[in-house]
Amino acid sequence: MHAEDPIYLDYNASTPLLPEVVDAMLPWLRGGFGNPSSSHVYGRRARAAIEAARAEVAALIGCAPEELVFTSGGTEANNLAIRGVAEALPDRPQIITSNIEHPATMRCCVELSKRKNRVSIVRADAEGRVRAEDVARELSDATGVITVIHANNETGVLQPIEEITRAAWRAGAVVHTDAAQSVGKVPIHVATLGVDLLSIAGHKLYAPKGVGALFIRKDMPIAPFMVGAGHERGIRPGTENVPAIVGLGVAAARAARDLEEEGARVKVLRDKLFVLLRERVPGLLLNGHADKRLPNTLNVRFPRVSGTALLAEAAEVAASTGSACHDGHEAASSVILAMGVKPEEALGSVRLTLGRGTTEAESTRAAEALAAAWRKLAR
Structure with a gap:
């Protein structure tokens, strides 16, 4: 500025990027060009940097590193979570969401409603909060995924995700939350929230644009919507953006501190x-x-x-x-x-x-x- x-x-x-984020990224923009899938020393260095960053981001939200998949940002993370679970659970076609979601969630739900899914939309109250009891009323044996934003991007209002997940457990539904705005601003622990999937966007917490992550609880059924090689456990194929991922890791570590x-x-x-x-x-x-x-x-x-x-x-x-x-x-x-x-x-x-x-x-x-x-x- x-x-x-x-x-x-x-x-x-x-x-803006934090100075330490820029400093950490520069070596990977200059000399760290190795493909992290390669077995030689250049690839091994890049892979080690990715895994170190994965551990830093995982620590910020309290998950295991292997439960974290890197994406191109919050929009892809939301789409991967919602589409991936909807496709993996075809016998549970109902999706429950709210009327205050980010377009990355709402438009995804609308597109799925044009196919085989039924979308139920819960209304927020006058203070911008979704009521957990309203979500519970929409639950049925057909509910596959509930997706409610953690903190609204316009008002900043925090949603009762913990109460929603308790209701979802009883119905056997999967819960996803878009935490792009809240990660790095308020304490977040996936076990406390009880969510199965959680989205992160790098450029909301002083990391680069074009990088994000999706927490996917262990053994969660999810189908990738892109195909390719086996990157990111085959859930998000494509050669990883090493500099941006390194930057996200450093930003997550700073946020945690x-x-x-x-x-x-x-x-x-x-x-x-x-x-x-x-x-x-x-x-x-x-x-x-x-x-x-x-x-x-x-x-x-x-x-x-x-x-x-x-x-x-x-x-x-x-x-x-x-x-x-x-x-x-x-x-x-x-x-x-x-x-x-x-x-x-x-x-x-x-x-x-x-x-x-x-x-x-x-x-x-x-x-x-x-x-x-x-x-x-x-x-």
């Missing part, structure tokens, strides 16, 4: 940012649960303005909305609408997400810039 750049408050979209400290720090800044905005913007409202959310995420509704227009006016801040624009017409975020917010109010939503680079001074400046932009547009 350069001194003249706007204040970056879009860490849920992507994170200072998870609680960094989480507490950004939570203080996030809460201060919210206080400053409420003081300056009468009628500002929080989207999502006040407490059960990621420590870095603040999604708010600005009254009487469009979030897109607000961010365009506040050029000093780089953030995002969950809205979409098609043919010049802005549409409100489906996640915010799913919480029962009126469309005209939902359009004022802005997602402000903090990270390792965020300072207290930046939080204050961002609040002032956003408030000034709101006053100009709302008058």
